[in-house]
Amino acid sequence: MLDTQRLLTFATVVRVGSFAAAARELGYTQPGVSQQMKALERDLNTTLFVREGRGLKLNEQGEVLAERVDRLIDDLRATEERVAAVTRLKEARVRVCAFPSANATLVPAAISRLRTKHLGIEIELFEAEPPESLDGLERGDYDVVVAFRYDDQPAPDLSDNLESIALLxxxxxxxxxxxxxxxxxxxxxxxxxxxxxxxxxxxxxxxxxxxxxxxxxxxxxxxxxxxxxxxxxxxxxxxxxxxxxxxxxxxxxxxxxxxxxxxxxxxxRHVTATILRSQRRTPAVVRVLESLRQAAASLASATPI
Known part of the structure; x- marks a missing residue:
């Protein structure tokens, strides 16, 4: 299994061009950077660098890793965050992100309903508008995102990882x-x-x-x-x-x-709740969605023009 810190160090070496420059940027010693690169080579069972004069140059295997390292780091971080999210959800902690007017109306009403029925659920609130909020959900920053679109705007092109539920x-x-x-x-x-x-x-x-x-x-x-x-x-x-x-x-x-x-x-304006498909049967998420639906129904019937 690749170590995230070693990949980060490798990415820095590639960007700044040497072990010494990477050590200065990361606050390590040069031998420390060298040891991390040797450990990464052991993980991959291959060499990544060749000596060129007094310096180092990426070999063919190193070039392949350099092309993919940023994506690997992002994927590893997202995976770590999603694993952590599952742990939070088992502990009944749900991170809800909504746009400002929903955070002032729909979400408080939903949390109030939730508290009267499921006292063990802890809600952590965030505020952002789509598409930034949906990007955050994809990254694992949130568990439930309340978003919107207007009639003229196409429905967001969600990845297979996400699922949206109409609210209002x-x-x-x-x-x-x-x-x-x-x-x-x-x-x-x-x-x-x-x-x-x-x-x-x-x-x-x-x-x-x-x-x-x-x-x-x-x-x-x-x-x-x-x-x-x-x-x-x-x-x-x-x-x-x-x-x-x-x-x-x-x-x-x-x-x-x-x-x-x-x-x-x-x-x-069409208001939705979006979640990760992998969490659609998680009890805490299911209860939050139920409360959001109920609050949306009440809001629709109670708001006069």
Whole structure:
């Protein structure tokens, strides 16, 4: 079995060009680096270097390993992390990663339900948006990832290692101040709003908003952008623009002077929970998924427009 530390040392030697330079970078002695390389050669039952003058050069076997060493290190680390994840899950510790608005609404409700039924499960929370969160799941950084995509965006191309479960389809809504003329409307056609000023949210929400406007036949005038959902609402209430946001964002914080109205044509954000296939029967993960489904169903029925 290849030793990860020896592979890391080999990768450093290849990158910096000598045992001495690798020793300086890694904080080892030069004999220490030499001993690790000899041990790696014993592991592989072959030589990796040939002497060239006063220096060393990779031989053919060394070149082969050099081409693959970074991938080997990544695979070994991911494997170690997944083994550790199984241990954590047997101890009923689940790492949940979600995007910000889900971490403010869906996930707390799910954990609350979980605590009332399964007191032994410990939840460790993280926050990230897709695709970074899904990449982290693949690496073994998380056990459950709550992610989203919009109507225009294709479903993520998941590897065979991952499995997604649908949680919630939520409509995008128009946000305006209570003294705006649109506040008296029951619903609004997006194509009517080509002359309005806009406040835009996070990068992916902004992309969806621009795409929706282009589909409606215009390019929106975005005056303000911010990742802070409360700030979006505050700017809208101050009369600085309208906003198009997922309905979930109004369920955890709603300014008293904010009004939301359905938009036509309707556009939706699709929220999912994704796990490693190898963990789909792990009791702690199964219970977390059940609680997320129940919380999503409650959120869908309880959030008014």
């Amino acid at each position: 389809d939520e409509p995008m809504v128009l946000m305006c101040s209570d003294d705006h003329p649109l506040a008296r409307r029951k619903q609004v056609e997006l194509s009517e709003l080509r002359d309005e000023r806009w406040v835009a949210g996070c990068v992916r929400c902004r992309q969806e908003f621009v795409s929706a406007c282009e589909y409606a036949g215009f390019t929106p005038r975005i005056d303000i952008t911010t990742d802070d959902n409360l700030a979006v609402q505050s700017y809208v209430v101050a009369g600085l623009g309208l906003a198009m946001m997922p309905r979930m964002t109004q369920s955890f914080v709603k300014h008293p002077k904010l009004r939301t109205r359905p938009l036509l044509p309707e556009r939706r």
